[in-house]
Amino acid sequence: MNWGEQLREHDIRITPQRQLVIETVERLHHSTSEEILAEVNKSFQGVNLSTIYRALEVLEDAGLVAHTHLGHGAPSYYIVDDSEHIHLVCNVCGQSECIGEGVANELRVQVHSQHGFDVDMGHLSIHGTCRSCTELAQFLEPAQIAAAR
Amino acid sequence: MNWGEQLREHDIRITPQRQLVIETVERLHHSTSEEILAEVNKSFQGVNLSTIYRALEVLEDAGLVAHTHLGHGAPSYYIVDDSEHIHLVCNVCGQSECIGEGVANELRVQVHSQHGFDVDMGHLSIHGTCRSCTELAQFLEPAQIAAAR
DNA sequence: TTCTAATTGAGATGTGTTCGCAGATGCGAG
DNA sequence: CTCGCATCTGCGAACACATCTCAATTAGAA
Numbered sequence: 638m639n640w641g642e643q644l645r646e647h648d649i650r651i652t653p654q655r656q657l658v659i660e661t662v663e664r665l666h667h668s669t670s671e672e673i674l675a676e677v678n679k680s681f682q683g684v685n686l687s688t689i690y691r692a693l694e695v696l697e698d699a700g701l702v703a704h705t706h707l708g709h710g711a712p713s714y715y716i717v718d719d720s721e722h723i724h725l726v727c728n729v730c731g732q733s734e735c736i737g738e739g740v741a742n743e744l745r746v747q748v749h750s751q752h753g754f755d756v757d758m759g760h761l762s763i764h765g766t767c768r769s770c771t772e773l774a775q776f777l778e779p780a781q782i783a784a785a786r
Numbered sequence: 787m788n789w790g791e792q793l794r795e796h797d798i799r800i801t802p803q804r805q806l807v808i809e810t811v812e813r814l815h816h817s818t819s820e821e822i823l824a825e826v827n828k829s830f831q832g833v834n835l836s837t838i839y840r841a842l843e844v845l846e847d848a849g850l851v852a853h854t855h856l857g858h859g860a861p862s863y864y865i866v867d868d869s870e871h872i873h874l875v876c877n878v879c880g881q882s883e884c885i886g887e888g889v890a891n892e893l894r895v896q897v898h899s900q901h902g903f904d905v906d907m908g909h910l911s912i913h914g915t916c917r918s919c920t921e922l923a924q925f926l927e928p929a930q931i932a933a934a935r
Numbered sequence: 936t937t938c939t940a941a942t943t944g945a946g947a948t949g950t951g952t953t954c955g956c957a958g959a960t961g962c963g964a965g
Numbered sequence: 966c967t968c969g970c971a972t973c974t975g976c977g978a979a980c981a982c983a984t985c986t987c988a989a990t991t992a993g994a995a
Binding site for chain 3: 971974976980987988990993995
Binding site: 799800801818819820835836839840859860861 | 950951952953954960961962
């Protein structure tokens with residue numbers, strides 16, 4: 638099923654702006670609303686930021702895109718496809734990496750059986766310290782690492 | 787070691803404002819910056835919101851408090867003590883519950899061995915759908931559940 | 936083609952957080 | 966005890982991100 642049908646199923650009109658947003662989110666893989674706006678405006682200037690937000694909202698309702706919070710700032714939007722993934726976000730350098738959802742299956746099962754809670758894996762961001770920052774921490778203070786990145 | 791020594795160790799001055807913030811965060815268990823301000827101002831009016839933020843920042847650096855993102859809005863601050871915990875946040879009703887960190891131990895070990903990534907458990911918020919919202923979803927639309935809470 | 940409800944652009948508004956600066960204060964040295 | 970000064974605070978402005986209002990436009994059913 639393509640995204641056009643998927644939108645019509647949710648009684649969501651198909652507009653050029655929404656098409657642009659979907660294509661852009663797909664192309665950029667992970668992007669903030671501002672980044673999406675900038676990219677969309679490269680081909681069609683005049684598209685408004687509120688339109689981007691509204692498009693992202695309906696597309697998220699329709700299950701076509703999802704978002705997760707990487708840094709402290711704006712959330713990152715990405716296309717929902719067959720390969721769900723989890724984000725590891727480093728608190729020191731701010732970099733993030735995607736990993737398969739396999740490592741959290743045990744967690745998902747336990748949380749569901751013990752608490753009846755259904756985990757949304759796509760939204761899961763794991764914060765901590767990445768390998769290289771852990772190694773650097775032997776020599777530098779966190780602030781110096783953050784400054785050097 | 788009490789918090790006074792812990793602050794001095796980090797070359798952080800002890801002030802009434804910081805003492806108030808620590809005590810308030812401890813008392814409220816989970817609270818936003820605005821809630822802390824309101825609570826602090828009950829006993830001492832005139833304390834400024836930026837002071838709260840700055841206090842929370844240094845206290846976090848010193849490892850006395852930590853924060854996690856529960857809803858979409860302001861982060862929640864809490865005292866770091868011996869009992870680390872994880873937050874389950876329901877995307878439908880917005881409620882959150884604390885659970886022991888045990889369920890994520892497997893995850894922590896795997897993420898570390900496979901990716902060299904050191905997970906910050908206190909900051910881990912797991913989003914998804916709670917038990918009661920899963921049950922309600924048989925009868926109601928998500929929007930109706932959110933409205934009814 | 937016509938009609939209407941959904942959608943859009945533009946800008947105002949809201950919420951949460953940080954900044955810059957002048958004055959106040961904790962606290963170590965004397 | 967009191968002095969000196971780096972740090973801290975209050976205040977207001979600025980900032981980042983998100984949402985809302987409203988008139989004009991438009992997708993898509995009839």
